[in-house]
Amino acid sequence: MSPAPQESGMNKERAFLDIPRQEPGYRPAEERIRDYRAVELLLDEQEVVRQAARCMDCGTPFCHGYGCTLNNVIPELNTHVYYQRWRQAFELLEQKNPFPEFTGRICPALCEGSCVVGLHGEAVTIRQIELFVAEKAFELGIAGPRPPAARVGRKIAIIGAGPAGLAVAHTLNRAGFDTMVFDNAHHPGGLMRYGIPDFKMEKRIIQRRVDLMHAEGVRFEGGVEVGRDISTRYLWDRFDAIVLAGGARAPRDLAVPGRSLQGVHLALDYLVGQNLINAGEKNDQPAITAAGKNVVVVGGGDTGADCVGTAIRQGAKSVTQVEILPQPPRARADGNPWPQWPMTYRESSSHKEGCSRKWNITTHEFIGSDGRVTALKCAEVEWKNAGGRLTPVEKPGTGFTLEADLVLLAMGFTGPVKGGMLEQFGITFDNRGLPVRDASGMTQQVGVFAAGDMATGATLVIKAMADGIRVAKGVMSWLTQSK
C-alpha cells in the first residue's frame, strides 16, 4: 500500500485550502472517439486520499442533507477514505446507496453542487471518491454477495429492471424478501443499459451488479412484457406485492411540419440502436447511423449530449446541438444561489469531442427532399417575463436554416407510457399524468406500488434509485403490518 498521505504531515483541517480539486480527466478525445469504451479515467489511490482530505467534515453537511438524493453520508465516507479504511467506507456507502458503481459514473453529483468547499472554491470530488470506493470494494472482494441470513417468505414482483426496479429488488432481497424482476428487454438495467452509451458506463458494470444480485437471490425474467406476455392476474396469484417500475419512456415530441420525414428520430431509439449493436444484441428496428451525416440534436440535455457523442463515434460529418433555453451562465446566477444545484454552463465529454452548440433556438419546420430531412428551419428566441413566467418570444428576422441529414429529438420525456400494463392494473393518474400513490408508494390498487420514473416522471438515476428504496421500505412495512 502506498504511504498514507495523512502521515506525510498533511494538515487535514486546511486541506480544502491547500490542495486543489483534481479530477481524473478523460482519455484523449482523438483516441476515445474511435471506440465506445468508457471515456472517464479513475483517480489513483493516493490522489483519492488527498482529495478526500479536502472534505471539511461539515457539522451541517449540505452534500449529505441537501444535495444527495440518497443522503449518502459523504463526510464520514470521506473520512474513511482519508484513512484508507476501505471496508468501512464501502459498508457505509452501501448502507445508503445500493449501486455506488453506477452513481459514481453517471450521477451529475448534486452533492458537489452543494458542497461547502464549493461555496468559495471547487467542490470536493465526491463522485470520483465514491466511484473509487466502489471499485476498490469489488477489487478487494468486499463487495461480494451478501444474501440475507433468513428469508421472510414473502414474494414480490418488480416490473422494470431499471435503476428503480433494481433498487427495489436489492433492498427487499437483502431484507429477506423473495424478489422477481420482470423486464421487456432481454437484460436488466433499463435505460442504464440501453439508453446510456457505453462510453459513459460500460455494460459490464451493470452485468457485474446483476450477477451479484442474482447470487444474492434476486430472480430476473427478461424479455417479458407484462400485460402482453404475462397477465396481471398471473402476478396477483403468485406474488404478495407488485412494484411497477417501468420508467417514463413517453417522449416529448416536436410536432412541427416535416416531423415525419426520414432521418428525424427520437433520441432514445437512436441510442438504444447503438447500444444493442455494442452489446451484440439483435435489434428489431433498422439501425440509425450518423456516419457521414450532418447531425442536428434538438435538446440540450444529457440525452442530447449522449446523442452527440454517439454520432461523433459513428463518424458524423458535423454535429450541432440546438436548445431553446438560453446558454446558462458560467457562474451561478443571482436566483440560483448555493446550495442549489448550479445551473451553469457545462460541457460533457461528448461536447469536447467536436460539436457546435446553439442556444435560444426554436425549430419551426423540418425541410426535406425525397422524404428525407435536409434541414431545419429555426429562429432565435428571447425569454420574456409574462405574468411571472418566463416565456420564449421569437426575435423577428432571425430565421435561418440548419442543414441536417439526421435529426435527433432529445427533448425529454412526458411520463410513463399509458395503456398496457398500467391500464390492466387499473392504475389511476394525477393531473401530471403520474400514478396516484400514498406515502408508502402504493397506488390506489392495494398491493400495487409504483416506483422510480414511472411514478415520478423522468429524472436522474439517483432519484429513481432513491424512490425505489423508499418504496421498498413501504412494501416491507405494508407486508409486515397488513398481513
Add this chain to the structure above:
Amino acid sequence: MNAIGMYDPQYEHDACGVGFVANLNGQPSHAIVHRGIEVLMNLLHRGATGSDALTGDGAGLLIQIPDTFFRSVMAGMGIPLPPAGTYGAGMMFMPQDPVARTACQKAVETTVIHEGMNCLGWRTVPVDPSALGETARREMPAVMQCFIDGNGLSGQALERKLYVIRKQSEQRASRPPNGADGFYVVSLSCRTIIYKGMMIAPQVAKFYPELTRPDMTSAMAVVHQRYSTNTFPSWPLAQPFRYLAHNGEINTLRGNRNWMRARENNLDSPLFGDDIKKILPVIEEQGSDSANLDNALELLTQGGRSIHHAMMMLMPQAWGQKYPIGPDLRGFFEYHAGLMEPWDGPAAVVFSDGQHVGATLDRNGLRPARYTVTRDGFMVFASEAGVLDIPAENVSEKGALRPGQMLLVDLTTGRLLHDREIKTQLARHQPYRRWVDENRIDIHGFFNAVGGIQPDQKTLLTRQLLFGYTREDCQIILDAMATKGVEPVGSMGADQPLAVLSEKPQLFYWYFKQLFAQVTNPPIDPIREELVMSLMTFIGISDSVLTETPQHARLVKLKYPILSNEDLERIHQLNLPDFKNHILTIGFDRPASGKSLETALENLCQAAEAAVRADARILILSDRQLPQEQIPIPALLAVSAVNQHLVRQGLRTRAGLLVETGEAREVMHMALLVGFGASAINPYLAYETIADMIMNGECSAKIGNTKAIENYIKACNKGLLKIMSKMGISTLRSYRNAQVFEAVGVRRQVIDRYMPGTASRIEGIGLDEIAAEADERWRTAHIEKPALLPAGGQYRFRTDGERHLWTPETISLLQQATRTGDRGLYRRYAEIINHQAEKLSTLRGLFTFKAAAAIPVEEVEPVDTIVKRFVTGAMSFGSLSRETHETLAIAMNRLDARSNSGEGGEDPARYKPLPNGDSTCSGVKQVASGRFGVTAEYLVNARELQIKIAQGAKPGEGGQLPGHKVNREIARVRHSTPGVTLISPPPHHDIYSIEDIAQLIYDLKNANDEARISVKLVSEVGVGTVAAGVAKARADMILISGYDGGTGASPLSSIKHAGAPWELGLSDTQQTLVLNGLRSRVRVQADGQMKTGRDVVIAALLGAEEFGFATAPLVVCGCVMMRKCHDNTCPVGVATQDPQLRKRFSGRPEYVINFFHMIAEEVREHMAQLGFRTMDEMIGRSDLLDVDRAIHFWKARGLDFSRVFHRPAAQPHEVRCTSKQDHGLENALDYQLLAELGPAFEQKKPVRLKHDIRNIHRTVGTIISSRIARQYGHAGLPTDTITLELTGAAGQSFGAFAAHGLTLILNGEANDYLGKGLAGGRIVVRPYPKAAYDPALNTIAGNVILYGATAGEIYINGRVGERFCIRNSGATAVVEGIGDHGCEYMTGGRVVILGSTGINFAAGMSGGLAYVYDETGMFDGQCNLEMVDLDILNSDKDAAELRRLIENHVRHTGSPKGAAILADWEQAQDRFVKVFPMEYRRVLGQMSRDDEATEREAQEKE
C-alpha cells in the same frame, strides 16, 4: 414560603458578612457586645434588602451567656438562677398567637421534665418592633427565653442534655395538636445565647434594647449580616446558628444530607448512650445549607470532639499529594476522609462553643477573612479589614486567613492559636497516620497498569446496539478520549431536540442536565487549581462518626472512580473476610413494560439489602452477563434506586456501590452515576469498543490498546473534575450522592421514588417510557440487527440522525430570505422552525397561543420600536472575524439596537463613528472573567456593561484562546502579547458570592454611570432565586440564557448537558422576581436558539422584555453551521482570523437588518392575533400560553407545563420593569472630591487632595477615572495630575479601573479587589503613619488585587491575600508578601514580591514576569511549574529593571524591607527568582529575533 409555580425555596442562597470579636484573656465585658454590633454595622453593605428597604435578610450575634444580666432580670421576676454554668438558657422564637405559644411552652416544659431536668421559668424578651422593616414586622415571632436547671449537670454533659431537650422539644412542639409553625429554638445552651432576626445591622440593638445594657457582657461575640437571594421573611434563617455563622454556600448539601441520613441509624456514642435516638434526625430538612452545617457541627461536637476538630472534619483543607503538608497531618485528613465527606463550597465560617471562638476558610479560600490583634489582648476578625477603628499604635498583628486555614481563641486559657499550632495538635491527638497506613487497602497500584483488551468481535455490535451506541459515540467521543486523553471539543449550540422530545431512543442519562455555580458560589478551575481537587474515594465507610478507632481506617482506597477491568477483577478477588463482594445483575424481563421494570428494580433493591445484611461490603451492579432475553436497566436508574434504598434502610455506608456497565461511556454518564451514588464505575463496553476501533484502524491516530484505555480513563477523570468544578465542588467524595443535576422531562413519580430530591419541573416520561426506550434498543440489537451502528446525529447533522433546527434547508432559506429581502422565503424558513407539531425540538415547540380577540396588524406598534428590543449575542472579536463583528455592530447601531462586544475588548478606533455615520462601536460591552481589554476607556464607551456570569454552551467553565490565534490585532485589543495563550478563569475572581456581584455592579456603575449594568445568567433550576439576588444587587437588566446557546469552543458534554432551556429559567426568573416584588426594578432578557418571531413572542409572554440572537445573525452573515469555529477554519470567514478565509466573508449589515425586520414583522403578526398593541402589554402574560393539544408524541404526553405557565398575582406595574435601580452612587467619596478637581481636568494642572477613608467607602477613584477616560481616552492625563492621599481602611475595589494621571496614596490598609482593572493609574499603599508593627510581616490588603489590570503601577508596603495580580496583563506591582495563587492567569506586566508567597504561584501564567525574593530557598515548592520556568536574574537588564522597581517602591512607600534589600543589593539580587512563562519566553525570543532581523535589514539597506 412554599414552592409555587417555578419558585422553590430550596434553591435560595445566602451569603454575607461574618465576624467575631473577643477578649483573648476570656474576660467578659460589655464592650465586646458593643463592638460586635459595631462590626455588624460596618458590614452593612455586604447584606441586602429586598423590595422593602428596611427589611434586611437577617442579622444577629452569638455571645456567651450574660450571667450577671440574666441573674439580675430573673431575680427581678422572683426566679433565682443556679450558679453560672449549671443552668441552660434558651432563646426561642414562638408563635404570636397566645394559644399556640402556650402549647409550645408546654412542649418545652414537658420535655425538660421528661429528660429529668426542671424548667426554672420563662422570660419574654423585650423587643421594639418599630425598629423593624414592615415585612419583618409582619412575620415577627414572640421572642422568649427559657431557663433550665442543670440538676447537678454542668459543662459538656449539660450541653449534651440541652441538645437532647432541644431536639425533643422541636419534635414535641411540631406534633399534633400543635404542629406549630413559628416555634424555633434559636439557641439552648449553658454557654452561649443568640440574638438575631430579620434585620439589618443598625436595627439589632434597637430591636433588642437589652443588648445595650452594661451588664450584658461576654468575652466574645460572633456576628453575621445576611444577604439572601430571596426576600421572603424568615426569622430562623438569620444567623448565627447555634455554633457557627457562615459566609458562603455549601454546594454539596444534597449529598451531605443524604450521607448524614444514611449514618443516622448506626450512630453510636458512649457519651449519649440511649439518648442518641432522641436527637434524630440530625439534619433539619427545612434548614438552609448553613443551618445544616451547623447541625452536623453540633452533632460532632456533642459527640465528644472539640469544635475545631469537628470543623476540620467537616471542612478539611486540601491535602492531596501535591499539597505541601506534613505526613502526620495528611494522615489526619485521610483518616477523617474515611469518616466524613467534605461539606464543600465557598465558606468563611466563624464558630464558637462558648469556650472557644474561631474561624476557618474552606480549601479554596474564596471568602475574605481579615483579623487584627491588639497589644491589649483584643481581637477582631471579619470579612473586611477596617470594621473597627483601632489605633494603629495598639495593633500587634494584622493578618488574613489563607485557604483551608483556621484561627482559634481558647477563651479558657486565654490564647490565640494560629493554623499550624491547631493542626499539629490535632494531628497527634491519635496515631491517625499509622492507623491509615496499616489498614488502607489500595486498588489502583503503581505496578498494576491497565492491561490490553481483546474485544469479542462476534457479539460486539449486538452489545453496542443494546446499549445505544452510535457512530458518533465512537468517532467523536471515544476517539478523542482514547487518542488524546481529553473530551472532544465542539462549537455552536445545541439545536437538537431535548431527550424527551426525541424520536430516537435516548439513554436515561440524556434526561438530565448538570447544575453549575453562578453568582452565589464560584466554579473552580480544575486545571490551574488542581491541587485542591480530589477524585480519591473510599469503599467501606464506617457508620459511626462519633467514635475513633483504627478500624475506621479499614477502607478500600481508590485514587479515582473509573475502574479498569483489572481493577474490578482485583476487587472481586479481594480475599478478605470483611470485604465480601456481591454481584447484582441489572436487567428486566421482556415483554418490556413499566411494570416489569418496576418489579426488577424492586427485586434489585431487596437483593442489595439482603446482601448488605449478609455482610457484603461491596455491591457490584452489573449488566455484563445478562441473559439475551433480558433488557439492561438503565444503570443510572439502578444505581440511584439501590443507593436510595440503602440510605433509607440505614445501610448505605456499609457497602460500596460499584457499577459494571456497558451503557456508560462519556463523562456525563460517569458524573451522573457518581452523582447519584455509585462509588466507582467499570465501563467495560467503552473499553472494548476502543480496543475494537484500534484493531480496525478506526482511531484518528495510531495508538496502542493499553495506552488508549489509559487515555480514556484519564479523560473520564479530567471530565469528572471539570463537571464537579463547575458546581464549585472540589472532592469526589462530596460530589457523590450530591445529585447536582436537574431532570428535564422525567415524571415526578420516578424522581420521588428513585432519585428523590432531584428537580424535575415539567414532568415527562415514566417507567413505561423508560422501559420502552430500553426495549427499542434491545429490539434493534436482537431483532433488527443492522449492519452498522446508527449515525447518531447529536453532534452533526445527519438525515437519519437526531433532528436539528439548523438544517441545510433552514440555513439556505434564511440566507436567501435576508439577502434578497424576500418575505416569502422568510415565511417558509419560519414555518419550518415554528411548525413543530410533527417536529418537536424545543419546549416552546409544544406551546400554543390561546385564542384572543385579534386586532388589525396596523394597530400594533411598528417594527422600528420592536427591533430596539433585540440584541446580538456576546461573541468576542477573536472568536469572530473583524468583518463579522463590525457588520453586526453596524447593523445593530443602525437599528438603534445593541450588539455585544463579547469578552475580548474592543479596538478604540471603533469608538468613533465612521465617515458615513455608521458606528462599529458595540453598544454592550461585556465584562467576563478574563477581563481582556477591560480598561476605563472601554467601560465608558458602552451603553450597557454586561457581567457575563455564565454562557449557555458551557456554564461554569472558563475558556482559552490558544496562542496561535492571538494575532497582533487581537493582542492589541486584549492588551496582551501576540502568540501568548489567554485563559479566562471559570469564576470571576471578584464574584465568589452574591454580595460580591453587588460590589462589581457598583464598580461598573462607578466606571460608567451612564451605562446600564446587566448580568448574564444561564437557565438552571433555581436561577430565579439567583436572579432575585442579582436584582437586589442592583443590576439594571438580567439576561437568562438557554443551555442551547452557541459557543466558539466548548467540550461537547458541556454544550449538550449543562444548563436548562430558557423557557424554564425565564419563567422561574419572572415568577420569582414578581413574587419578591423585585420585577419592576429590573429588565429581563432571554436568549438561546432564538430564531423566529414566534420565539420572541413566547419569551415575552413568559416575561422577557428583550431578546437576544446570536447564531441566526451569523447564519445571515454566511455561517453554514460547520461547527468548526474551534479549528479556525471557518470556510465563510465568520469565525476565523485566517486572512485568506476572512476574505470570503459575505455578510452585510443590510442582511442583518432585513433579518431583524422580518423577525419583528412576524412578532407583529402574532401580536395582532393575540390582541396586543404594544410589546409592554404582552410581557409576562403566560396565561395566554397553552400546551398544543394536537401533539401526540408518545414521550411528550407526560409533560406538564402548568408550573411554567403559572402567573403569580401581582400589580400590573410589577410584572415588567417600570422603575430604575437606586445605585446609591451619590454617596461615593469621588463625588465629594470631584468638586476640587476642576483645574486638573480643565488645565491638566496637578491637584493633590487629602481625605480620611473607611471601609464603607468603596470603589474610590473610579468615578474620577471614568471622567478621565471619557475626556482623554486610555492615554489619560499626565502622571500625577491628580493625587489623592487617603488615610484609613479603604473599602473594596479601591482604585478600580484607575486611569492614567490618577495617583492614589493610601495610608492604612485596603480590602479586596484593590486596583481591580487598573488602567494606567498609580496606587501606593503603606501602613498607618503610627503603626508599630513590621509591615513586611503583616497583612495590609486583601484578596484579588490588580485583577485584570491593563496598565499602571502599584506599590504595597505589606503582605496581601490570595490571587495577587490575577489576570494582570500590563500593570507593574511591588509587594512584600502574598497568599496563594499569586500571578494566576497573568499575561503581562511586572511583579516584584519581596517576601514569601503562598502555594500555586504562577498557575496558568502565560505572560509577564515576576521576581520573587526567595529568602528561604523554598519558593520552587510553592510555584506551579506547568507553564513557567524559574531562572536567576540572568542579565543586567533584569537586575536593572528589578532594582529600579524596588527603588520606586522604597521611594513611594518608605518600605524598610525594600531599603534593606537595596542596601545589600549585591547579595540580595542573587536571592531573587525570575519567574518566566515558557510561552512568553518563546514569543519574546521570536520577537527579539524579528527585531534583530528588522534591524539588520535596515542596516543592510543603509
